Each structure stands twice: as C-alpha cells, then as structure tokens.
Amino acid sequence: MTSAIDLDSIHEARERIATHIRATPLVTSLTLSQICGTAVGLKLEHRQATGSFKLRGATNAVLQLSETQRERGVVAVSTGNHGRALAYAARAVGSQATICMSSLVPENKVTEIQRLGAEVRIVGNSQDEAQEEVGRLVADGMVIVPPFDHPDVIAGQGTIGLEIVESVPDVDIVLVGLSGGGLAAGVATALKSLRPSARFIGISMTRGAAMKASLSAGKPVLVAELPTLADALGGGIGLENRWTFPMCQKLLDDVIVLSEEEIAAGIRHAYEEEREIVEGSGAVGIAALLARKIPKPRGPVVVVVSGGNIDMNLHRSVINSVPNPLRWKE
C-alpha cells in the first residue's frame, strides 16, 4: 500500500521540482551545538519562496497534472502554508489555484493568498462549508491537491531528506514538526533508506497533537483543535487517511510534545541566537532541543526549520515576553 513512495519517487520529485524550489541552506548552530554537546544543523526551510517547505510537495503535485487538468485548475481548503504554496506552484506552471475559506478568515490571510495569484472563494461560516465548495469545484473538473495525504506531496517533502543526508552524511537524529505527517513521511523515507541507523523524531504541541493521538490509538482519531503558537501543526490527520498514517507508524522512532512556553522559547532562540524569524511550528525542533526532550545524540542532529509565516505582531509579543529560562544555562 505504502510502497508507492520510495527513494526513487523522491529522487524523481527532486529532479522535477529542481528549477522551481530553493535547495535551502543547512547551517550549523553554534549555541545549540554547545547546548547539545554535538553538532546541530538547521535546515532553513522557512527561506523557501512562500515561507515554508510546503512548496516542495505542492510543486511536485501540480507538475504531474495533465495539460487538461492544469487548464481546469487546482483547489484546496487552506488559509495557511499549504494555500500559499499551492497558489504559488499553480501560477508557476501556468495553472490557477482556487483556495476556499470560510468568512471567518481574517482579511490579511485572504489578501496574502490573492497576492500569490490564487482566486479566493469565501463560502459559509465554517471550514466544513468551505470543504463542500471544494467538492462542487472538483465535480466541475478541478483537481484537489491535499496538504499532506497524497503520494506526490509526500515525495516532494521527502526531497528535504535527500538534501539533509548529502550535507550531513553521518546524521544521527532528524527532528521535524508533525501535523498531518506529509513532511515526516517524506523526510523519514529518504533518511531511513539512505541511513538506516539514523533516528527520526516528530514534534507536535501538547494542545492538539492529532498524529500522536492516532498513533497511540492505532488508527486515525479526532482531537479537539485548540489555539496554539504552532498553528500550522493544528488540525486532524483525516479519518480516511491513506498514506501518512501508516508511514508514520512505520518510520517514526518517537513523537515529542511541547508546551506553549517551550515553543515560545524556540521562537525566541531562533530570533536572538540564530537571527531567524521563525513561526511556532517551524521552531518546535529547536524548542525540543532547548527543553532537553530529545534522546542523547550519538552523532550530528539536524532540525528542519519548517516555516516562517508568523504574524509579526505575535512575533514581537513572543520576543518581548519573558526571556528563555534555559538561556546560557550551560
């Protein structure tokens, strides 16, 4: 069932998307290396064109559409990083994305997605009503590109894993933010194929860790969605999940959950020590290291810094709140 996504499909994805995405830098963090007692590398995916790694998966998916499908356009429900990525990817291949949202979505999110070239369709007062509109558009011939549970999306995200192993061939532990599991499934497939001894850890927030709850239950389950600093990690994995759940079952060595204060400390560290503006979901790997929740490394650690699309007023208030209590403890 899951054999459709293997190292070959990730290599193919890499060639396909090469001219459309940035091969992002992987930089050594001196402070985190000191804190952890081993080399810690940061894979800077928040420097991707739309501010998150989701551009890789979306681009790999739209590049495989037929001419007719491209003409009809692509569609998704997303106010966040997937919506931005799909808008950008569609325009890059001469297609058109329609992003459906409820009327509760703030105006600035609407404008951002429109600026990236997508049509925004505001429908009803809930995510469910927006989802129904997607159903109608698909019935009219448009193609849905889901945010994580799709082989082409997973293979696209997996290209990060190839770049990590090339930069750090002796990598021991890789840390990624975990929501629907597209990023984890793709990167872990590449990592475990190229370096079977490496360990792979997903990180979520305590407030609404759907994949963790599903892994514990042995099947996809619903969790309450709560406001969190790691908003891009919110939402379910889909009760009809086909791909990412079995792959995460097989490939994840552990899932770690973090409090809001721990995530805030990650955002602060990224800004003050690394000079990077990172959103909560992008900071969870750094946060897990600062909170000392990771097993003892036997070699280099690589953290995927997955996104930077944080509201700047929120960023300012996180930076200005209490300093990271772990700072300079070493």
Ligand SMILES: *Cc1c(COP(=O)(O)O)cnc(C)c1O
């Ligand atoms: C979507 C997203 C994730 C999680 O990716 P999944 O494939 O849903 O697990 C992590 N970080 C950021 C910034 C994201 O946008």
